[in-house]
Amino acid sequence: MNHCKIKINILHAEPATTESVTQVVEQSPTAAELIKNGQFEELLDQFLTGSIDILGKLLIALLIFFLGRWLIKQIDKVVKRMLNKKVDDIALRSFLMNILNIALFATLIIVIINIVGSKTVSLAALIGSVGLALGLAVKDNLANFAGGVMLLFNKPFRGGDYIEAQGVAGTVQSVGILYTTLTTFDNKTVHISNGPLSTGNIINYSTQATRRVDLTVNVEYGSDVEEVKRLLLEIAEKHPQVLKDPAPLSRMVKMNDSSIDFVLRVWTLSGDFWPVTFDLNEQVYNALNANGLNIPFPQMTIHMAKD
Numbered sequence: 001m002n003h004c005k006i007k008i009n010i011l012h013a014e015p016a017t018t019e020s021v022t023q024v025v026e027q028s029p030t031a032a033e034l035i036k037n038g039q040f041e042e043l044l045d046q047f048l049t050g051s052i053d054i055l056g057k058l059l060i061a062l063l064i065f066f067l068g069r070w071l072i073k074q075i076d077k078v079v080k081r082m083l084n085k086k087v088d089d090i091a092l093r094s095f096l097m098n099i100l101n102i103a104l105f106a107t108l109i110i111v112i113i114n115i116v117g118s119k120t121v122s123l124a125a126l127i128g129s130v131g132l133a134l135g136l137a138v139k140d141n142l143a144n145f146a147g148g149v150m151l152l153f154n155k156p157f158r159g160g161d162y163i164e165a166q167g168v169a170g171t172v173q174s175v176g177i178l179y180t181t182l183t184t185f186d187n188k189t190v191h192i193s194n195g196p197l198s199t200g201n202i203i204n205y206s207t208q209a210t211r212r213v214d215l216t217v218n219v220e221y222g223s224d225v226e227e228v229k230r231l232l233l234e235i236a237e238k239h240p241q242v243l244k245d246p247a248p249l250s251r252m253v254k255m256n257d258s259s260i261d262f263v264l265r266v267w268t269l270s271g272d273f274w275p276v277t278f279d280l281n282e283q284v285y286n287a288l289n290a291n292g293l294n295i296p297f298p299q300m301t302i303h304m305a306k307d
Helices: 018-027 031-036 040-086 090-116 120-137 139-154 194-199 225-238 270-290
Strands: 162-165 168-175 179-183 189-193 202-204 210-219 249-255 260-269
Touching: 040 090, 090 168, 139 168, 139 179, 139 194, 168 189, 179 194, 189 194, 210 225, 210 270, 225 249, 225 260, 225 270, 260 270
Parallel strands: none
Antiparallel strands: 162 168, 162 202, 168 179, 179 189, 210 260, 249 260
């Protein structure tokens, strides 16, 4: 019996290199070549395949967007409850919630962009470039953001305090990312940039429990000084919201061209400052009239020259 010898040659495939993959991609037909060759079915197949892939990614991105928004709202509720229990300052709570929302939405956007197809490395480079450009364009807003952080760390005021700053006086409602919101006495809402606010002068009328009311009273020359002082002290001591300690003070402070000036100084609780001021003005005016003490006013005498 003759034995047949069979020789089998096993071919070993060489691993694909970057150059070989590039050659394959370059050899793939383009859309123009497919149209030129009349291969419309293959072109349509490529279009449908790419469209379905993109559409699928967009649908997933939309789904994640709405789920992300819902999740952010739930996180907001939980964090807000925690802050309400542990942080008394309304302005600080508002600022922290703003920071949290920006961070959560930025994370959501990055996740969605990655799903659509952008690589994280290229995305980071893009964000860095955009951040640099925006930083140069909105440097004032960056200063306002830094000012807001300084206000919260230095705490020159709290939510609910009545302050005067940048030519505006009002009650602090919130400290935002860029602006601090005040409500004035006549119920106007004022937004002050955090940058100038953090570096300027701030008068806080709410940090002290008591405030002093200074009332200037003018009477005509010839009035009895001791009687005026006694009358002013009597009015102050009878007012229920004027504090006994420190005691009210009444003194003559100046002699003007047409009047003698007295000052009445009393102390009251900070919350009673304006009611006490209004009451004392009315009561002093009525008391002066009742006791025959005249309040001077500017007068002009004109002498006519004879021809």
